[in-house]
Amino acid sequence: MDATTIRTTCPRDCYDACGMLVKLSADGRINVVGDPEHSVSRGALCGKCSIGYNGVWRDASVRLTRPLKRVGPKGTGRFEPTSWNEAIGDIANRLNTIRGRDGAGAILQTHYTGTCSLIAGSFPLRFFNSIGATEVDPDTVCNKAGHAALQLMYGESTRGFDPRTIDGSRCVMIWGANPSTSAPHMHQYWLSETPVPKIVIDPIRHETAAAADIHLQLYPGTDGALAFAMLHVIWAAGRIDRAFLAARSQGWEEIEGQLAACTPAWGEATTG
Incomplete structure (x- = not known):
């Protein structure tokens, strides 16, 4: 790598933290490409960032560089x-008038979980706290529930499993996720x-679903019914690991009392 190439990382709110190479030409032009030595992205950048870094973010004529004040009706x-x-x-x-x-x-x-930087995320929190404003919890239902699940499964919620360990699996199940869009490198x-x-x-039926050996295309919102029907089969076959559940789970007693009625036929009728 010569002196005109800088190795860096994509700063967007994305867990992959893709490696990037910023190439500076002699005439001052900048080209941003993926770093082929990055262990996750392997030289690839998503369309959003490859276009953004090499386009509008560098062209002052097509992006905001100063405040704009609305002088007409909204829209x-x-x-x-x-x-x-x-x-x-x-x-x-x-603000003072209000x-x-x-x-x-x-x-x-109102803010959301994508504003993670110190300036975009933490500073507004302190500012609105200092003036006594009302704050809306930025965590959505799925985000907070996901953190709780990761905490129980892995002991912490900041990371999940190491994708490099997939090759040691005998089967891979992807439930309610679309890696082809949300985790393209995966x-x-x-x-x-x-x-x-x-x-x-x-x-x-996204790309990952189409490439799978089995795609269970259930009705939206019936995931719970499918899970209970699967539990019924395991429970009826006597394959429940009760020692594991006692040590690693919460609420099993309440669930077990409902499994007798959750037959595969019931699950099929509910999930489609």
Whole structure:
């Protein structure tokens, strides 16, 4: 790698943290490509970032470089440039007006789990806390439930299993996930390169589902019924590992009391 190439990592809110090479030409042009030595991405970048890094993010004529103030009704697309001082002053005046009239709790901060950086994420939290605003929990139902499940399964919620260990599996089941879109490197490399049966449970026939040995295309929202029907089969066959459940699970007693009625026929009628 010569002096005009810089090895770095994609800073977007994505668990793969793809490796990138930033190439600087003698005339000042910049080209961003995937790092072939990165253990996860292996030289590939997703379409979103490969286009963004090599396009609009470098072209000041097609992206925002200063504040814009709306001067027409919402939806009309009428904006005019303004200075940072004017923009910040206008926002501060509006917030203070609301605080004085209705109280600080009338100001609602809404944000989501994608704003993870110190400036975009942590600083607004402190700012709105300092003025006494109302905050909406950014965790969606699926995100918080997922963290709880990972905590129980792996002991921590910041990471899951190591995809490099898939080759030691005898079967891979993908339930309610779409690696072809949400984890492209998993779909492209580890799943496709692992010679074991693959089962996908998903209402949508995406690329990963189409490439699977079995695709259980159940009705949306019936995952629980399928899980209970599968548990019924294991339970009826006497294959429940009660010692494992006692040590590693919660609520098994409540579930077991319902399994007798959750036959495969019931599951088929419910899930389609």
